[in-house]
Amino acid sequence: MGEMVSYAVEDGIAEAVIDNPPVNAASHGVRAGLADALARFQGDAGARVLIVRCAGKTFMAGADIKEFGKPMIDPQLPELLKRFDRVDKPIVAAVHGTVLGGGFELALACHYRIADAAARFGFPEVKLGLLPGAGGTQRAPRFAGLATAIDLVTGGGQIGAAAAKDAGLVDAIADGDLAQAARDFARALVSEGKGPRRAGDLPMPEDDPALFDAARKSLGRKMRGQTAPLMALDAIRIGYEGLPFDEALDREYALCRDMVTGPQSRALRHIFAAEREVAKVPGLPADLTPRDVRTAGVIGLGVMGRGIVMALASAGVPVIAVGLDQAHLDAATKAIAKMWSSSVAKGSLAQGEMDARMARITGSTDPADLAAADLVIEAVSEDLGVKQTVFATLGQVTKPGTILASNTSFLDIDTLAAASGRAADVCGMHFFNPAHVMRLLENVRAAETAPDVVATIMAFGKRIGKLPVLSGVCDGFIVNRMLSKRSREAFFLVEEGASPAAIDKVVLDYGFPMGPLALGDLAGLDIQAAARKSRAAKASPRELRADFVEQMVAAGRLGQKTGSGWYAYDETRKASPNPETDALVAAHAERHGLRLREIGADEIRERLLYAMVNEGAKLLDEGIAPRPHEIDVAMVNGLGWPAYTGGPMHWADQIGLDKVLATIERFRAEQGDDYWTPSPLLVRLAGEGRGFYA
Numbered sequence: 286m287g288e289m290v291s292y293a294v295e296d297g298i299a300e301a302v303i304d305n306p307p308v309n310a311a312s313h314g315v316r317a318g319l320a321d322a323l324a325r326f327q328g329d330a331g332a333r334v335l336i337v338r339c340a341g342k343t344f345m346a347g348a349d350i351k352e353f354g355k356p357m358i359d360p361q362l363p364e365l366l367k368r369f370d371r372v373d374k375p376i377v378a379a380v381h382g383t384v385l386g387g388g389f390e391l392a393l394a395c396h397y398r399i400a401d402a403a404a405r406f407g408f409p410e411v412k413l414g415l416l417p418g419a420g421g422t423q424r425a426p427r428f429a430g431l432a433t434a435i436d437l438v439t440g441g442g443q444i445g446a447a448a449a450k451d452a453g454l455v456d457a458i459a460d461g462d463l464a465q466a467a468r469d470f471a472r473a474l475v476s477e478g479k480g481p482r483r484a485g486d487l488p489m490p491e492d493d494p495a496l497f498d499a500a501r502k503s504l505g506r507k508m509r510g511q512t513a514p515l516m517a518l519d520a521i522r523i524g525y526e527g528l529p530f531d532e533a534l535d536r537e538y539a540l541c542r543d544m545v546t547g548p549q550s551r552a553l554r555h556i557f558a559a560e561r562e563v564a565k566v567p568g569l570p571a572d573l574t575p576r577d578v579r580t581a582g583v584i585g586l587g588v589m590g591r592g593i594v595m596a597l598a599s600a601g602v603p604v605i606a607v608g609l610d611q612a613h614l615d616a617a618t619k620a621i622a623k624m625w626s627s628s629v630a631k632g633s634l635a636q637g638e639m640d641a642r643m644a645r646i647t648g649s650t651d652p653a654d655l656a657a658a659d660l661v662i663e664a665v666s667e668d669l670g671v672k673q674t675v676f677a678t679l680g681q682v683t684k685p686g687t688i689l690a691s692n693t694s695f696l697d698i699d700t701l702a703a704a705s706g707r708a709a710d711v712c713g714m715h716f717f718n719p720a721h722v723m724r725l726l727e728n729v730r731a732a733e734t735a736p737d738v739v740a741t742i743m744a745f746g747k748r749i750g751k752l753p754v755l756s757g758v759c760d761g762f763i764v765n766r767m768l769s770k771r772s773r774e775a776f777f778l779v780e781e782g783a784s785p786a787a788i789d790k791v792v793l794d795y796g797f798p799m800g801p802l803a804l805g806d807l808a809g810l811d812i813q814a815a816a817r818k819s820r821a822a823k824a825s826p827r828e829l830r831a832d833f834v835e836q837m838v839a840a841g842r843l844g845q846k847t848g849s850g851w852y853a854y855d856e857t858r859k860a861s862p863n864p865e866t867d868a869l870v871a872a873h874a875e876r877h878g879l880r881l882r883e884i885g886a887d888e889i890r891e892r893l894l895y896a897m898v899n900e901g902a903k904l905l906d907e908g909i910a911p912r913p914h915e916i917d918v919a920m921v922n923g924l925g926w927p928a929y930t931g932g933p934m935h936w937a938d939q940i941g942l943d944k945v946l947a948t949i950e951r952f953r954a955e956q957g958d959d960y961w962t963p964s965p966l967l968v969r970l971a972g973e974g975r976g977f978y979a
């Protein structure tokens with residue numbers, strides 16, 4: 286018996302308990318232990334029923350991701366679960382926590398399922414570029430019908446225990462202690478003389494095959510560019526169209542095995558691991574105790590400040606919200622209440638929960654009220670002078686040890702730290718708009734930020750449901766600094782003759798949710814013009830010359846909100862090419878004596894994306910990004926870089942840094958300027974035949 290699974294029998298009830306922390310993944314020891322337990326159960330006439338459950342915080346959370354890419358040792362999960370089908374006595378899964386992937390498949394291979402009321406079920410495989418390879422695509426539809434199975438298997442989402450029971454995936458919900466409830470359930474099965482109930486004995490549902498076409502269409506939209514959801518759909522269809530159960534299981538596993546070695550799965554698994562890696566800040570002592578944050582404060586209640594207040598209050602943190610004056614505070618409170626009320630009206634938020642959130646917010650117009658806060662997030666206007674004054678005040682009014690964080694997107698936090706008079710307490714916490722929705726949080730370590738402040742903001746970010754990534758101080762930190770290089774190249778490409786539609790299409794085809802110019806129209810070209818103005822002193826002559834945004838704003842074309850920007854918009858905000866943009870580009874070229882040319886998709890893609898890769902390398906060189914992981918995680922979660930390409934640094938590694946460097950050198954020669962000076966790190970790694978990742 287493997288040590289990861291214990292087996293015991295009492296009063297005719299056998300129990301196999303998996304204990305493989307932290308998430309009871311189906312590692313080799315677990316599979317071997319389960320195989321052993323199954324054999325003992327089968328061979329023991331005194332054992333009438335078997336319960337499979339897990340110790341610790343969760344039922345099995347799937348295959349052991351760390352074993353992917355290595356040779357798999359028998360017994361493999363699909364084959365092991367087939368053995369469950371051959372057992373002629375009932376098997377009960379008793380599940381709690383997150384019942385995911387191979388864990389859900391193990392539960393479905395058991396003949397009955399009893400769940401803790403808080404258990405959650407899902408097939409997250411598609412998020413790892415895979416499909417459920419241990420029977421999920423064949424067993425789930427037999428229990429839950431086609432529509433629910435397609436939803437779960439191709440969408441990667443989760444459902445709760447009650448919904449799982451309604452769907453037929455669970456037989457009973459435990460009232461109280463799960464282990465005890467499972468024993469009662471098992472005893473009842475024996476006394477009622479119930480035998481095994483195998484998924485393979487159930488027919489595939491005779492649901493409407495049109496569900497497949499509808500799903501294919503919707504996946505094409507919602508999961509654009511990803512191969513796994515469509516492969517998962519095909520796997521369900523194989524069984525639905527009549528392939529015998531065991532053969533369908535084999536086909537499903539063969540598909541899954543092929544996908545493990547594919548580029549999308551490798552990239553998505555890289556992001557899964559990197560998202561966990563970024564929580565472990567290099568160089569921070571492991572025994573560092575984070576500061577206690579019971580009450581937070583937010584000063585400045587514009588769009589960002591309000592979003593941050595909402596993020597904090599939604600996560601259960603009491604928050605002191607300080608506005609400029611009463612009118613500003615009232616407007617913010619009203620706007621927050623309006624947003625939550627609309628969620629209540631839509632049914633996505635309970636009235637009681639909204640009331641609890643509102644009750645956690647204490648409004649004020651006096652910064653001195655922040656004396657009660659353990660962490661204050663500054664979100665006043667993006668003006669260094671204004672922020673310096675605020676930090677000087679915060680340094681005075683807050684208690685010693687209170688962390689002072691700026692939400693600035695590009696200003697120098699070291700300057701703010703100096704203004705506060707207590708630099709060790711000062712850091713950045715850069716939220717992304719809308720702050721109550723976006724998961725990414727760039728935490729910024731300034732020159733004198735104390736290590737326990739870094740530990741606190743990383744832990745606190747996780748506590749409020751964000752994905753914190755650490756950055757050093759620079760203009761734009763990780764995401765905006767890299768994004769500014771893409772915008773720069775997009776404007777240059779327009780100047781050279783590429784149409785906005787051609788540029789956006791390349792970016793969309795690569796997998797981003799939106800192209801850079803359509804994004805500018807959505808955000809508002811006035812906003813972009815203001816950002817350009819604030820950075821004008823650092824801009825090059827060519828960046829200043831590519832002043833399309835300023836020209837459009839001067840003509841009253843602010844993007845979607847005025848019906849005209851890069852594109853023209855109808856009343857439904859549907860975009861079409863804008864003749865005014867063509868005229869503007871032509872006039873710009875004539876004025877500056879520029880020759881427009883045809884630019885192919887490859888050049889557009891490489892110029893937009895390699896500009897970011899090169900900037901990422903510079904961030905590493907300068908120590909702003911501690912590791913390539915931070916960059917990939919930040920770009921995927923902050924800018925919508927498609928996770929299935931792994932983020933810019935992983936993607937560049939897959940291409941080969943020598944090739945990336947050669948193209949960058951070519952652009953440097955063609956463009957005749959220093960924008961394309963390759964980062965020394967890129968040059969060194971390419972020369973050594975290495976990648977950004979070891």
Ligand code: CAA
Pocket residue numbers: 307308310343346347348349350351362383385386387388390409410413415416417418419561562
């Ligand atoms: N295999 C190996 N390690 C895993 C794992 C898995 N399936 N799931 C999580 N872990 C590890 C994490 O890497 C992390 O390790 P470190 O502490 O070293 O960083 C640790 O467990 C804790 O994970 P989280 O930080 O994510 O903890 P959490 O409590 O926030 O979340 C969870 C727990 C919901 C289970 C989450 O970890 C999760 O979603 N895991 C992935 C589940 C998954 O994708 N399963 C499908 C696997 S593929 C499969 O099963 C194929 C098949 O059909 C056979």
